Amino acid sequence: MLIKQLININKDHVNQIIEAIALVADMKIKLTKSEKKYVDLVLQDASKQIDAKFWDYDEKQEFFKGLKSNQPVSIKAVVGEYQGALQLTIKEIDLINDTEVDIRSLTPTSDWEIESMKKGLQYFYDKVQRPHLKTLLDKMIFATDHYEKFCTYPAARRVHHNFYHGLLQHVLEVLKYAYTVATTKKLSERQMERLIVMAFLHDWAKIWEYKQLPETGFTEEGSMLGHIFLGAHATLNTIEEIEGFDNDDKLIILNGILGHHGKLEFGSPVLPKTVEAQILHHADIMSGDVESILSFMKEEEGKEDSFTGKLWNMGTEFYKKG
Ligand SMILES: [Fe+2]
Ligand SMILES: [Fe+2]
Incomplete structure (x- = not known):
């Protein structure tokens, strides 16, 4: 049976053999309790990521030593279930030439149209007058x-x-949510402009924190310093290049960036200390939570149960009917 996309694999396939083409998003050599080496993989295509194991590392040592992350592979695997999540046991795995498959087609992409997202950015940029x-x-x-x-x-x-x-999609969502709250509560123009600027910049440093897709994971800078510090630092350096930058604007925008995770235990070194910064924080949470629920429900669409499995960041299952 050939499954074209990982998202089509569901609980009905448990104990069946499937074939698929995927990218190796992550790979680690680990030891079983009986000290036997096995390969722990995360495979992905444009539709989803799935955990996979190859139990007989010694048998295919040379192959795995040469395997780089983001290498496209074809697999034959048995579908299994581990702690409620699907997991593949790989029986056969072979390299596919980069020229035979477009790596981007195996990497998840926003389903929002790129040009209209860029127009959205422009729309909010134009609202900043000062x-x-x-x-x-x-x-x-x-x-x-x-x-x-x-x-x-x-x-x-x-x-x-x-x-x-x-x-881009996340920043646009945060801008829209924040703008809606700010207009509903009739914030001043000054507050509105600061809010737009901090929404634009709050996660800016993710372009330094993460590797460029299709590679995944943190850069060294990202692991060592994180996007909150990197973003505030880059913003402060840039502000200092701009002559006569208003001091209140500087403090409020930096506090918005530093405080956007909302709590010290979530990585913010200070709490959001203005109404703009609090709106930004809530808009940020709203964007992340809603997207995580919707994409999780989409992943679990094929399953018959009324509820999804537990979505760990939300601490609960979601009702799928209706
Ligand atoms: Fe963030
Ligand atoms: Fe964010």
Whole structure:
């Protein structure tokens, strides 16, 4: 049986053999309890990621030593279930030539249209009127070679917006949610402009924190410093290049970036101390949570149960009927 996309594998296939083409997103050599080496893999295509094991490492040692991450492979595997999640036991695995398959077609991509997302960015940029704030956005996003990265990078490694254009889609969602709250509560123009700027910049440093897709994972800078510090640092450096930058705007925008995770235990070194920063934080959570629920439900579509499995970041299962 040939399964073209990983998303089509479901519980009905347990104990059956499937064939698929996928990218090796991650691979580790591990030891079983009886000290036998096996290969622990994460495979992915454009539709989803799935865990897989190859139990007989010694038998195919040379192959795995030469296997790089993001290498496309064809597999034959038995579908199994482990702690409620599907898992593949690989029986055969072979390399596929990069020329035979477009790696991007095996990497998840936002289903929002790229040009309309770019127009959306422009729409919010145009709402910022004060020149020093416009210059800050120009220097950090619009008039630099960061723009391409900003529009293509993922916004996370797993769970939400972990796909091509993920950062762009997430920032646009945060801008829309934040703007809706700010207009509903009639924030001043000054507050609105600061909120837009901090929404644009809050996750900006993910272009430094993550590797460029189809590679996944953190850069050294990302692991050592994280996007909150990197983003605030880059923003402060840029602000210092702009003559006469308003001091309140500087403090409020930096606090918004540093505080956007909302709690010290979630990695923010300070709490959000303005209404703009609190709105940004809630818009950020809303964007991440809603996306994680919807993409998880999509992954679990083929299953018959009324509920999804437990979505770990939300701590609960979701009702799928209706
Ligand atoms: Fe963040
Ligand atoms: Fe964010």
